[in-house]
Amino acid sequence: MEIYNTLTRRKDPFVPLHPPHVGIYVCGPTVYGDPHLGHARSAISFDILFRYLLHQGYKVRYVRNITDVGHLENDADDGEDKLLKKARLEQLEPMEVAKYYTDRYHDMMDALNVRRPSIEPTASGHIIEQIDMARQLLDAGYAYVANGSVYFDVMKYNERYRYGILSGRVLDDLLSATRDNLEGQDEKRHSVDFALWKKAQSEHIMRWKSPWSEGFPGWHLECSAMGRKYLGEQFDLHGGGMDLQFPHHESEIAQSQIANGQPPCRYWMHNNMITVNGQKMGKSLGNSIMLEEFFTGRHPLLAQAYTPMTVRFFMLQAHYRSPLDFSNDALQAAEKGLKRLFDAAGLLPKLVPSTDAADSDAVDNLIQKIYAALDDDLNTPVAIAHLFDAVRLINAANDAKEPLPAAAVNALQALFNDVVTGILGLRDDRQANSRQALLDGVINLLLDVRATAKAQRDFATSDKIRNDLMKLGVEVKDTKEGSAYSLA
Secondary structure (H helix, E strand, C coil), rough: CCCECCCCCCEEECCCCCEEEEEEEEEECCCCCCHHHHHHHHHHHHHHHHHHHHHCCCCEEEECCCEECCEECCCCCCCCEHHHHHHHHHHHCHHHHHHHHHHHHHHHHHHHHHHHHHHHEEEEHHHHHHHHHHHHHCCCEHHHCCEEEEEHHHHHHHHHHCCCCCCCCCCHHHHHHHHHCCCCCCCCCCCCCEEEECCCCCCCCCCEECCCCCCCCHHHHHHHHHHHHCCCCCCCEEEEEEEHHHHHHHHHHHHHHHHCCCCCCEEEEEEEEEECCCCCCCCHCCCEEEHHHHHHHCCCCCCCCCCCHHHHHHHCCCCCCCCCCEEEHHHHHHHHHHHHHHHHHHHHHHHCCCCCCCCCCHHHHHHHHHHHHEEEEHHHHHHHHHHHHHHHHHHHCCCCCCCCCCHHHHHHHHHHHHHHHCCCCCCCCHHHHHHHHHHHHHHHHHHHHHHHHHCCCCCHHHHHHHHHHHHEEEEEEEEECEEEEEEE
């Protein structure tokens, strides 16, 4: 198997450090809002890797973190903590926000048939490990304390190593870009230095004691500390979205190089972004679509509701390293393609094998092509194209035009079980989705009635709908964006 290594910028044969054991760390969500299509793309991309390695017989420890503290806007040093901002807006404790949106993330990933990781650590649960690593970096002389905060000295690091090796950034260019925008960075030695520990201001709720101040860890530190704790000082593969290459993963490399004496991993793997008409998805552009909106159809950009498996199949038809442009046409084509795939799977048990001494070379060659595509940097679009070649063979055999020998039928059945269901993670849940769509429709209808009642200040009706839904196991949560629900 070959994987495109972002560090070397080439396809490298995947050779684990300690076969058959494989250690993978993937940056997970920051839990301050509902999961969107971008979260799904990253989760599905690495779910395919996880499933394929397991299929090949490896024992995989897959670690995916939950960021519930320390993730700030822009460079993780300046700006406002997203989770704290959400907590203030909704008048909740930060951990209430984190728990609610962690559950929402799990619900959406479960619907997409994304396997849970082996370990899912939280940043707030590993403060001790982060303080220990910050202390190591200070002791090594590559960090410094300023007004109770601790910063990594990028300039000193760059004298011996290269800061920018993963992303291709040049430090001089980074310095030029930040020279005219130093607001809030006066306590740093250099504008490119990043926070390992931040002293909490009086309004900051989430804070912990440290040798330097009461405060909270910097965003970049959490993954380095938790990756080392659960996978060792160097592990096999680190993944995440392409937008994390800089500064997050670049800073992880620097921290680990100094603390552990080596880079954190041997392979870097990044999935590309979701776009809408060529533009990156974003709330400020009004084109950000939450996963629940896909499943219910409640968004102006959506022509209809799409099942979780349609969304998953849509994503797998583009290579994980390629940008993926959202369109209703592409999703509707994925919906039809998925139906064709499972219609053919349903025909397999009904096929009458040929009694002729026909060989199964055509099917064997097809299966080899599918696995060759997956071995080639998880090329799911090519693998799926060959799966539709298998669909044509099955349909032809069903029409008695080109009967297949028993060995070929058995091989195709194994192919659908192993690849379609096992590796690609697709399932035929059309009947279940039909019932779910009906339930979603009824609940959303009640939420619309409740919203109208609230607008008319008919709070008795509004409260009755919410309370009656709660008795039925449907939890309603009011946010500034509107009402959302989850099954309690």
